[in-house]
Amino acid sequence: MYSEPEPDTAKRMRETHATAAAALGSTPVGPDEAWGWRGRTLSRAVSTPLGAGWLRLVCAPAEKAGGKLWEGPQEAERFMPPAVPRPRLRERLAWSDGDYGYLAELYDRVADRTVTTEEPILRAVPDLDEAWWSGLSTAVDAIAEVPTERVAVRQEYLDRAMPQYLGVSLDTTAPAWSTAHGDLHWANLTGPQLTLLDWEGWGAAPAGYDAALLHAYSLLVPETAAEVRRRLGHVLDIPAGRFAELVVITELLQTTTRGDNLELEKPLRGRLGHLLGQAP
Missing domain, CATH: 3.30.200.20 (Phosphorylase Kinase; domain 1)
Structure with a gap:
């Protein structure tokens, strides 16, 4: 990875x-x-x-x-x-x-390799079939329904980090919570047969978090980012999902301050502007 x-x-x-x-x-x-x-x-x-x-x-x-x-x-x-x-x-x-x-x-x-092998960020359109995308949607929905006392994202972190890294004043109270894999990116997904790897950090997160994270790591490949939104729009294109996107953008912008994910900073800020109703 x-x-x-x-x-x-x-x-x-x-x-x-x-x-x-x-x-x-x-x-x-x-x-x-x-x-x-x-x-x-x-x-x-x-x-x-x-x-x-x-x-x-x-x-x-x-x-x-x-x-x-x-x-x-x-x-x-x-x-x-x-x-x-x-x-x-x-x-x-x-x-x-x-x-x-x-x-x-x-x-x-x-047996199958991860979609990306060196990093979580997607850089080319992956060759994934209908069964793969359908299985991903089913898995994300199934994970969300698992009862747990584990925590993947804490409200206290949102209260502190969202104003700091988004640069705006906003309500940081998550509108809904559900269970998430917590690290759903392209180096934790295999293909052509779907498998979800790396279960260290799963737990409660703002609803839509997994879909939002995968979408963010797809932003360098707009065609695939659009496919993620099409397949997981039922959790992304609702108020809770849009909030989850803001959470993920917060986390990834924070990583850029440590020198990681630098290529994502510009598209993340563009997405942030869209979510806040501003020009990118």
Whole structure:
């Protein structure tokens, strides 16, 4: 999903991934590696006595290891309905080693690749058929109906961040809440067979959040952004959905202040102007 991190981080993560694979009775196969943001995760295909698998290693500072992000995939395995296609979690192992905490998760192998391989942002029209888009709409609706006490986006964050990063005074009270995947972008979706990956952060968010996030990450490809709106317009083109777009724009504009998603800043501000009823 992301580029390889700094050499010291890459070396440590590779060594720890190999240790985790052995502990879970699996063997890495092939040269391909899937890195997370700044080397926070490393995933590889593995072979196991039960067949092909996928071993994902998560790292965090020891004092921050555990909690919601650690438990998300396990709870998704328990609560997500069959209408939400996802890799099945077989085993997990958590431990600490000095300054770092680690979580190894062994999943069934998903044969299809993610729509984008290096980053969440879409840069070309993907070759996705009717069944894929229909399945996405069904999955987004099914996730929204799952009862949960998990939280993906907090009202307190909206109260603080929306005026700061949108640059306007507005009512920051979310008009409706529903359950969201929480990180629905193109590097977490596979094709041509749809699978939703990365269930760390799912939980309650402003209604329409998943659709709004996928739409934002599609803005460099207007044709696909329009298709997202066409397929998920039932949650986007309503007041709650428009508010969710403002939430997502807030979050992504905040990332630009850290040097991430810089190419999205201009189209995000254009979309913001449209939502606020102003000229882009």
